[in-house]
Amino acid sequence: QVQLVESGGGLVQAGGSLSLSCAASGHTFGSYVMGWFRQAPGKEREFVAGISRTGVSTWYADSVQGRFTISRDNAKNTVSLQMDSLKPEDVAVYYCAVSTRIVYGIRRANEYDYWGQGTQVTVSS
Numbered sequence: 001q002v003q004l005v006e007s008g009g010g011l012v013q014a015g016g017s018l019s020l021s022c023a024a025s026g027h028t029f030g031s032y033v034m035g036w037f038r039q040a041p042g043k044e045r046e047f048v049a050g051i052s053r054t055g056v057s058t059w060y061a062d063s064v065q066g067r068f069t070i071s072r073d074n075a076k077n078t079v080s081l082q083m084d085s086l087k088p089e090d091v092a093v094y095y096c097a098v099s100t101r102i103v104y105g106i107r108r109a110n111e112y113d114y115w116g117q118g119t120q121v122t123v124s125s
Contacts, residue, residue, distance in 0.1 A: 003114075033051070047107040
């Protein structure tokens with residue numbers, strides 16, 4: 001069982017930046033692919049970014065490519081999402097997630113096995 005706790009959400013003006021962090025329990029953190037998803041009101045949960053077990057490989061949704069950066073620190077059991085040039089359309093609850101699949105590049109929510117409770121990101125125009 002893996003427990004995930006997100007932090008760092010908040011309110012920011014359009015064009016601003018926020019950094020999200022996700023702390024994971026368990027001594028096998030480095031064995032998992034990690035991802036960030038988001039869900040806006042009335043919309044389905046969507047993939048944002050993913051990172052391989054070692055952190056060498058990352059992948060992003062087209063909508064955030066070049067603006068968001070995912071990273072991880074396996075020594076600290078954390079994964080982060082640096083969000084720059086935020087837009088009003090980035091408003092959502094952001095979730096970190098763990099996949100036990102030994103592949104990278106996965107983007108579907110049903111390929112991730114454990115989820116955090118989410119943190120709200122609000123962008124004012």
